[in-house]
Amino acid sequence: MSEDVHQRAARLIAAECVEGLAAGERTWLEEHLEHCADCAAHGRAIEEALRALRAVSVPVRPALLAATQLRVRLRARELHEQRSRMRALCISCALSWILGVVTAPLLWRAFAWVGRSLALPDIVWMASFALWWIVPAAVGGTLAWWRSRVARENGYAAGLPR
Ligand SMILES: [Zn+2]
Structure with missing residues (x-):
């Protein structure tokens, strides 16, 4: 509408x-x-x-003013730290991708060599190669999600403004 x-x-x-x-x-x-x-x-x-x-002039108690200023400063610091963490995460992701692209052909040959040496069916070493890439990213993503959730809950528990 x-x-x-x-x-x-x-x-x-x-x-x-x-x-x-x-x-x-x-x-x-x-x-x-x-x-x-x-x-x-x-x-x-x-x-x-x-x-x-x-x-209209509203009288404000100094304690309330100080508490409000403290909360604003804490929130500003929290936002700054969040930005710093995101920047570090982006740099890490970029480096990870670059290293992944550079090392992928070498790892493919290494997995093939191990597969042939152990007389494994091709599908086994190929699946292992795929899991080599997927599992660390999935674990890292899950940990990052879990940490941000815990940090958010701890921030609320500390009495920060919602
Ligand atoms: Zn009108």
Whole structure:
């Protein structure tokens, strides 16, 4: 179901107050507000409400302020560490792929040689070659998934904002 133009205008008015709008969305909204009195009135009401809210001063306890600042800093550090881990993971994956491509022909010959030396059927050493590639990636992926899940649960247990 497509979004009604007036609903879209209301959504864009709200978004403009929070995060701003892209140039195309701003142009669309301005054109709509020129021709739609209801949406223009809604936009003015939102502006007046925000202006009134900004005029109200809310006393905040210093302990609450310090706790909030601490949580924001912890979250920023957590995001930074996540980015660092992802960068290291990407570099590791790239190196793994490069090494895999370079060593694949050598390993293929080694598996064939072992298969012939032990008089194994071709399908056995070929399947072993395939498992040589698949099993470590599957185990590594499972461990990475499990670690991220545990880290997320520990973060929530430590009282970080959800
Ligand atoms: Zn409208």
